[in-house]
Amino acid sequence: MINENDTVVLIDEKGRKTLVRIGEGIKKVRRLGVFDPGKLKEKKIGEKTRIGNREFIIMRPSVVDKIETIERKAQIILPKDSALIILYCDVKNGDTIIEAGAGSGALTIALANCVRPDGKIISYEKRKDFAEIAKRNIDNAQLGEYVEIKIGDVTESIDEKDADAVILDIPNPWDAVKNACSSLKTGGHFCSYSPTMNQVEKTVKTLRKNNFIGIKTFETLQREIIVGEGGVRPSFDMLGHTGYVTFARKILCVNSATEGFSVEILR
Amino acid sequence: MINENDTVVLIDEKGRKTLVRIGEGIKKVRRLGVFDPGKLKEKKIGEKTRIGNREFIIMRPSVVDKIETIERKAQIILPKDSALIILYCDVKNGDTIIEAGAGSGALTIALANCVRPDGKIISYEKRKDFAEIAKRNIDNAQLGEYVEIKIGDVTESIDEKDADAVILDIPNPWDAVKNACSSLKTGGHFCSYSPTMNQVEKTVKTLRKNNFIGIKTFETLQREIIVGEGGVRPSFDMLGHTGYVTFARKILCVNSATEGFSVEILR
Amino acid sequence: MINENDTVVLIDEKGRKTLVRIGEGIKKVRRLGVFDPGKLKEKKIGEKTRIGNREFIIMRPSVVDKIETIERKAQIILPKDSALIILYCDVKNGDTIIEAGAGSGALTIALANCVRPDGKIISYEKRKDFAEIAKRNIDNAQLGEYVEIKIGDVTESIDEKDADAVILDIPNPWDAVKNACSSLKTGGHFCSYSPTMNQVEKTVKTLRKNNFIGIKTFETLQREIIVGEGGVRPSFDMLGHTGYVTFARKILCVNSATEGFSVEILR
């Protein structure tokens, strides 16, 4: 049954999604018009319902639904890249993850979904306006209790110690490598998401001079496959580029621990 | 500190990884020769250690380390695809996930890492020899308590009800769509991984005739980026293809609930 | 110097191109307004000129300029695919090439540019309206003397014999394989461009049953690289798919000449 405190996603015939909190009272909602979400309490999950003159399927929102329906201010990290970051940084229940910047909170939502119930995301954001949007989006996604947003700049300082991962989406990640290293526990995961090759180059070279091993950068291309009347083909629509994702792992901070020890796959 | 019951990963200069259980006693290990893992108890995580005439960094294994070091019999689902499956199927703590076939257990390890501590993976495998390898790999990855492997064929039957997701890597996923639908809770996620376009076509057409919405198929290409002396460039090595991943979501099983309701992104 | 009979391309600040025939008289031209091309005779190639209140560089049109400025009715074959077709079909001065269908004439222009001065393109097109557009585009590209457009269906018949190549962009290329084989000289090149995997499958299987070897299908993805202030990165804009291109080569039409002889790279 659907309750007062639930959030549901309404999916229309074209797959477009609208996130709605049951208890939020009558309000104007995009694609729905003026509308009282309370009426959905009579409905069942998975049921087709009519609102105005349009039909929707009611679903409990998945993490991808939550990401796809956020209010966007900055460019977000897309699911294909979030997915890779989560697996390669081994994000899981109980982890403490440092993230910067929060942006619109898309990656934060994906991370918070993984660390619950026992973990925590600490998300640094320099800009107050972004921090507010991120907070609103994370609360709408019902993940607020697992996230702390801090106004701050990780290239200046990171308060937390023994972090399981430090994940950066900032213009100058190389300037945060030393702070990330101090904040991470031994064996912790560093990750940086950057759109340009020049950022990758500077970050990787900085990581190599610090106590990191297993430094690897990936580019991921994703294409939808269309099953049509005429046959199967890739979609004509495709995003040509999002960002490069660099991963590394902190080793014991002893002088020259990694001397002569690159630990990259040299192809 | 490293304990008797721990498993560690030893990473050499070229990034090659060896998984070792501390308490398993003297034995012959690939890349290490005859060797007593017990001696590693004196070491610290993140430290460089010498075994024979070679040097290694000792780490606690991440989920990617666990996947990369499994014994492989069949073609495995790679991290880039596992990552996408986990995010799009919203796999998280507490979930009950049906998987088939287990294969060598690579995806099983990635899934089990996400559902703990409260969830469970039920992994069907037709072939006894694969089931045994999968079991060994999952135990080595210290995730045995979250996985049940069953000898069985999901195109014939799936015992469990109210599953959060059914994830298939079998040659004929379309033959398991009806059973997947019965096994899934409303709103649950269907996923199928297949190497050929023909498999995608049959599966998608079968999903459309059943109670599924949001049917989408993705192809993901991953390339490593190399930061070298001469500059930054993509790696020459790249896997041209792994498999297409199809996602769908079960709606309420009422007759004609989805009549005239395709819910795919029509581009 | 620019002459009465010349065609020039005017390129604006954003790289947009307009093809203009010097002798065509005052007329309304897209992006230029009402305008007398005759005035360009005073100008030099490569010079910056002002027309109305906008500036342009005058150039002799390259083959890519000619393709990019055609009037489009149907989806055209893009330069990345034309380029591959030309090289793999070994299109060169003196060749006789059969093409179907002409469409808007984009590929025809690329082919005609290669076979001159001694070769010829015979381009079949079923639809009269397409044939007219193609003719107009090819004439504007000053390549009319190397092209003959025929109203006809290559799945029914191809008049010419001893063709150097038969290049198909039709919905059912498999139905034209036998006619293509009869039309080609021994050693001649077959090529088919198709958007779906199903078309590729049917065409390849038909080629294998006929007198063809070296059957290979390629997919080509092209991405622009942007050098910006912030660094170098791939363009966000990218076409996710155009078509698959299948190549094959005719061998001597003796019964069972290729029996047990597949001549494909089996990987």
Added chain:
Amino acid sequence: MINENDTVVLIDEKGRKTLVRIGEGIKKVRRLGVFDPGKLKEKKIGEKTRIGNREFIIMRPSVVDKIETIERKAQIILPKDSALIILYCDVKNGDTIIEAGAGSGALTIALANCVRPDGKIISYEKRKDFAEIAKRNIDNAQLGEYVEIKIGDVTESIDEKDADAVILDIPNPWDAVKNACSSLKTGGHFCSYSPTMNQVEKTVKTLRKNNFIGIKTFETLQREIIVGEGGVRPSFDMLGHTGYVTFARKILCVNSATEGFSVEILR
């Protein structure tokens, strides 16, 4: 009929190719053993023939056959990239093309095939050993009369004027931009092939400061599609990267002709 002066390609069951000159006398040939090519004069083009205990199809070599069978010393420019270079540089009968370096002559062969019978390739190469291999490969491809190989460094000087295109595959193309500009006719095409992003950045920035417009860089990915018993899928084998190809076009060399005139597609 096959004559004393012909060169043929022998294609085996796996698609492997061997280039043979009929008149070269008995010699040891890779995959054929000791063998007299003169015996092939009795054969027909397109026929299946037995040599030793293996079977081959005899063909006249296409330009791709010629490229695929060259003796390789350096990394060659592959057909997918050659094809793009030829189309975007508008290489055609009668053109004068400057190329550097010759390398093993793979691109030279592709270019020479296009400019004949009236054009010419002038190929600069610094290293004598590469020049000799290139010469041998081009002669084997029966294209020697259209190519002049010069020992020299295009970053120091280019002798020729009014070239239709200057095409560079050298480590420091930016150092040759001024010489290329002097050598090109107005409207002529500049092209540079480079493996790293850093090379692209330097070259593009140098072109922007000189008299070039329409500066564009492309990356092309090519994948084979396999039609197998189990269905259609992309090949697992794929080259992850070759080189980025930058194109530009020379405008009239008047001071500040392009002031405030970038002519790039700004996306």
